Amino acid sequence: MNDIHNDTNLREAVNRREQHLPTMPADLNERLMQRLQERRIDDGTSELSVTAPQSRIRHIRLYAAVAASILLIICIGTVILTDKPTDYYPLYTSQQMETQQNPEGVIRLQAGVTPLQKRTVTIAPKGNG
Amino acid sequence: MEQVTDTLIDNLRQKKPAAWQRLFTVYGPAVFRMVQRIVMCREDAEEVYQDVFVKALRGIGGYNPQKASLATWLNCIAYHESLNFVRSKRTDVVYMDDCCVDTDSLDVPYDSPLEEQTIQQLEKALTMLPLHEQAIISMFYYDNMSLADIAYVTDSIPSTVGSQLSRIRKKLYRIIKTL
Numbered sequence: 001m002n003d004i005h006n007d008t009n010l011r012e013a014v015n016r017r018e019q020h021l022p023t024m025p026a027d028l029n030e031r032l033m034q035r036l037q038e039r040r041i042d043d044g045t046s047e048l049s050v051t052a053p054q055s056r057i058r059h060i061r062l063y064a065a066v067a068a069s070i071l072l073i074i075c076i077g078t079v080i081l082t083d084k085p086t087d088y089y090p091l092y093t094s095q096q097m098e099t100q101q102n103p104e105g106v107i108r109l110q111a112g113v114t115p116l117q118k119r120t121v122t123i124a125p126k127g128n129g
Numbered sequence: 130m131e132q133v134t135d136t137l138i139d140n141l142r143q144k145k146p147a148a149w150q151r152l153f154t155v156y157g158p159a160v161f162r163m164v165q166r167i168v169m170c171r172e173d174a175e176e177v178y179q180d181v182f183v184k185a186l187r188g189i190g191g192y193n194p195q196k197a198s199l200a201t202w203l204n205c206i207a208y209h210e211s212l213n214f215v216r217s218k219r220t221d222v223v224y225m226d227d228c229c230v231d232t233d234s235l236d237v238p239y240d241s242p243l244e245e246q247t248i249q250q251l252e253k254a255l256t257m258l259p260l261h262e263q264a265i266i267s268m269f270y271y272d273n274m275s276l277a278d279i280a281y282v283t284d285s286i287p288s289t290v291g292s293q294l295s296r297i298r299k300k301l302y303r304i305i306k307t308l
Binding site: 003004007009010011012013014015016017018021022023024025028029031032033035036037 | 146149150153154157158161162165166171175178179182183186244247248249251252255256266267269270271291294295298301
């Protein structure tokens with residue numbers, strides 16, 4: 001901690017830098033007084049209350065952004081959940097459908113025969129005949 | 130002095146224009162200095178200066194003298210208002226960041242005599258620091274503010290400000306080695 005306090009070079013450098021900063025304009029406080037007196041503080045539309053609506057707008061924007069994000073998440077979630085699984089599991093689904101429509105499918109599944117095997121077995125005799 | 134300040138605060142709370150005038154006269158130069166450290170453009174600095182006092186007068190009811198002096202409280206508003214203004218401008222200024230500076234392996238002088246060349250280099254290096262770091266250094270070395278007051282201004286804690294100052298100082302000496 002002492003090293004910070006004892007650094008005379010840095011202190012001098014900061015002092016010099018501060019000397020280069022421009023001084024305050026003489027009429028700045030007068031302009032500020034004018035600005036304040038133009039709109040009285042007690043007035044509802046006073047200078048002093050000018051940032052209140054801005055902060056309100058900022059809050060509204062924030063709420064809107066949060067609401068939009070939640071809606072987006074819900075929409076994406078709905079799309080994912082309602083999407084049919086056929087796109088992702090075609091073989092499994094085709095087997096399921098076949099099982100439901102055709103009782104043979106049940107037997108074939110029980111016997112461990114896939115639709116591809118069945119096809120080769122059934123097509124071959126027809127070609128020969 | 131304390132009683133004078135208390136009276137001033139009371140008058141400000143009662144929205145007396147004479148009290149505004151006194152506030153600007155007594156505390157204006159320090160506030161303008163704080164703004165000017167961060168907002169380089171003179172016209173912008175004047176605008177921010179006015180906004181600081183407008184904000185201060187609006188919030189004087191919530192000011193707690195137990196937490197900080199009036200000057201520190203005004204400095205706090207000026208510091209944040211200036212940084213917000215600069216950030217809203219979104220100027221792409223590249224400062225020397227910590228990632229470029231290996232401060233651990235640096236041999237920083239503990240207590241060195243005044244050296245003209247080092248002072249000039251440090252002065253140059255100061256401009257390469259991020260604005261909030263420049264302000265912290267100035268508050269400590271120029272305004273002679275305590276770590277507690279700087280912590281109040283920067284919304285931090287004194288120990289953090291101490292380590293920040295140490296880190297910034299090391300960074301400055303690292304920068305001057307690259308100059």
